[in-house]
Amino acid sequence: MGQHQPNNLILRGTVLLTLSSLIIKILSAVYRIPFQNLVGNTGFYIYQQVYPLYGLGMTFALSGFPVFISKKVAEQPSIKKNI
Numbered sequence: 001m002g003q004h005q006p007n008n009l010i011l012r013g014t015v016l017l018t019l020s021s022l023i024i025k026i027l028s029a030v031y032r033i034p035f036q037n038l039v040g041n042t043g044f045y046i047y048q049q050v051y052p053l054y055g056l057g058m059t060f061a062l063s064g065f066p067v068f069i070s071k072k073v074a075e076q077p078s079i080k081k082n083i
Contacts, residue, residue: 036044
């Protein structure tokens with residue numbers, strides 16, 4: 001039984017991530033209609049042009065750069081001080 005439990009946890013995690021991704025996709029499609037009504041066609045066009053750049057920047061900021069910085073810090077030789 002101990003061998004099947006990690007596979008069960010992985011499967012439940014996969015299902016949870018899949019469902020949450022589906023919910024997020026539905027919400028992202030629904031909010032655009034009121035947003036376009038608020039900002040108009042020009043504002044929505046600007047949003048569509050800028051949002052991919054913003055998304056890329058946020059992806060780097062929230063995942064890529066912290067991992068890179070922590071890796072570089074971990075690889076640095078430690079400085080020992082005489083206390």
